[in-house]
Amino acid sequence: MIDTVLDRIDSTQDAALERLKQLLRIRSISTDPEYAPDCLAAADWLVSELSELGFDAARHDTPGHPMVVARHSAPGPHLLFYGHYDVQPVDPLNLWDSDPFDPQIVDGDMGPALRARGSSDDKGQLMTFIEACRAWKDVHGTLPGNLTIFLEGEEESGSPSLVPFMQENKDLLKADVVLICDTGLFGDETPAIVTRLRGLLGEELTITGPSLDLHSGMYGGPARNPIRVLSRVLSSLHDSHGRVTVPGFYDDVPDLPTQIKQQWDGLDFDHSDFLNEVGLSELAGEHGRTALEMIWSRPTCEINGIWGGYNGAGFKTVLPSEAHAKVSFRLVGQQDPHKIRESFRAMVQDMLPADCTVSFKGHGASMASEMNTDHPVFAAGLKALSDEWPKPAAFVGCGGSIPIAGHFQRILGMESMLVGFGRDNDAIHSPNEKYDLRSFHKGTRSWARILAELF
């Protein structure tokens, strides 16, 4: 029974790839208001695609970018699939080997790959599920079962409209369990189900000193330089052991249960390879922790952007009036983003010397989440994935923040099973993002198998 669907997936890969390329050509960068019309276009493209497949699909406008919700009613358990159609910005553009929005097939280390912004995160991934539904329908004449597809357009920009939308549309979205495709393989042979996700808190700060840009000859010495102040603030965010110094930061960080640490230590993970692939050789961060421990179970504070003064060609002897940074925190356990935001802001405020002021802008705040793997969907997922891939599937953590899983838990009382087919070298959020055709193909097959297990 499942074999005919898998065969159908195998024989229609070219057409599936063409459909993905269409979606990738849409410049749906959610964080930059300039691309709002593109986000709208991506949502419309998906509504049209899902309607054609037999879903009752609609675009739901929000104060931000629209949601897409598609429904197919049928008897049996009700699954909700979640993905996001928005993508990261593309800068620095000069480091791309081709136009980020003109998908190209390129040679990869595991065969051909599709290079484009969003190819892996998350357009390629969400299309594996839709293509599995398409193949199922081609073979059986009907969609696989009781399904809702829910696609968001603000995942890369803090999802400001998500929680209000979920709260206002509980009936529309309530199902038995959630499937999410926005994560990666554990290894090239080993699929993974993510059971722990870090939360995320984003902060932008602007430190102001003099009321105007000054000449460093006339004022250098007596006048306060906000870049110096900002550097001092940022360099004080970690102590000499790599720990974050924001007061109370570790209050709600649990110790890792021994059993989970043992399972992770048993995974086939090479710390050196992990670092070497990105040009590094030594673990930075908290002293005495393994890489997996840090990424999956420890909170961080990172500076994601900094700017101030003159950064053009040549030199300008300016003492700027303002200096800026974007700082983010990855959160774990019960860390409360709002409490940490307040503590961070108070700490910065306290460090300011005379004549400096600081203003803050929040960019999203989500708690970490942990899944209850006793739910039967997890056993079904492990089996289906282990059938498709060379090695058995593993429960893993994820350093990234997919706050939606926590929202589904808290707002709609649903567990989420996170399955995905990305690889560490996909360069998501970086120039030359790509998605292996093997990920796309076996990903589609994996969903078909999971659907067969669940329906």
Place this chain on the structure above:
Amino acid sequence: MIDTVLDRIDSTQDAALERLKQLLRIRSISTDPEYAPDCLAAADWLVSELSELGFDAARHDTPGHPMVVARHSAPGPHLLFYGHYDVQPVDPLNLWDSDPFDPQIVDGDMGPALRARGSSDDKGQLMTFIEACRAWKDVHGTLPGNLTIFLEGEEESGSPSLVPFMQENKDLLKADVVLICDTGLFGDETPAIVTRLRGLLGEELTITGPSLDLHSGMYGGPARNPIRVLSRVLSSLHDSHGRVTVPGFYDDVPDLPTQIKQQWDGLDFDHSDFLNEVGLSELAGEHGRTALEMIWSRPTCEINGIWGGYNGAGFKTVLPSEAHAKVSFRLVGQQDPHKIRESFRAMVQDMLPADCTVSFKGHGASMASEMNTDHPVFAAGLKALSDEWPKPAAFVGCGGSIPIAGHFQRILGMESMLVGFGRDNDAIHSPNEKYDLRSFHKGTRSWARILAELF
């Protein structure tokens, strides 16, 4: 005799202002290669202007922007006048109240002023000298005496072509003494002759960590973040007393002679006003020094620009591969910029953690200079300026770097007398740069008086 020239200046101010506006409309930003044709155009405009006045004027091309040299031979002492026709960049453009290259007459705190990039630094100032020559010629039928005018187009970008040009054109440039117009009044009633100038050393550094931009979810924790490293480096450049920590930095910094400190303390200078005008209230910088002491006699280290990661709208959870800063040092006494450059680079290198590299780019290196005020030109200057302005002229220092004075000393054996009519609130290097019409008018009259004293 001088009165007829002064009357002529008074009655031709409107036409003089129109000529200055023409020069200000040329976008001669020297640091940005995009504006090279504009620098050429400014040089050509000046050659044409000086030729029309009767000078034997020519553009001298260099590997960078051209020099303008204009000669009028006559009996008597030979004076060389220096100014620069290039200007600073204009960013942030949104803070200008009008197009920086469309000069506007605006209301100022001392009557009307001319707003435009370069109005004060240095096009307005250099034109005071040229207009004095023009009025002299209008009245006497000939230029005032044995004169060379030497105008540079790279002053705002480290003057890379200047020293080679001076070395290769000693005969062309050799005179008895130099007059420079690129400084300011000491107070609104008090003209000044600058006798001390700080040197300048510019450094741009790029710290590289991972070989590509990383996702802060996947790598946040174990991966090195170059912005964090840069912040730490920059925040360590000063100690808690505001002193620069670069090894050996103060080795060649002399104590200020008591006599000069007393003269400065006797000047009518209000530290509070100086700071309040730019939105500050407390002296930053080295503890226990007055503002004048710091600006005129102490070296500094300032961060003039910083950038790395994402700085667009919204948020991007990136760990960037690179972070950058532009750092400059103001130098005094016998501080050797090359020695300090090496010491700074070694210090940064030593601070780098594993997996980080740094690359440097030098942006100009000039020593401080101090004038020998025994030369008779200084007595003549003091008298002429004191005749024109309400209060007597003062010998002062200057925190800015006009390395040309040192070059004239070292390469051509000439003393320079620096006289200028800018004000602290001219916003040079900042948005809304302006030059008071009073400065332009009385500046022109001042030069006419100085020429009358010297010829």
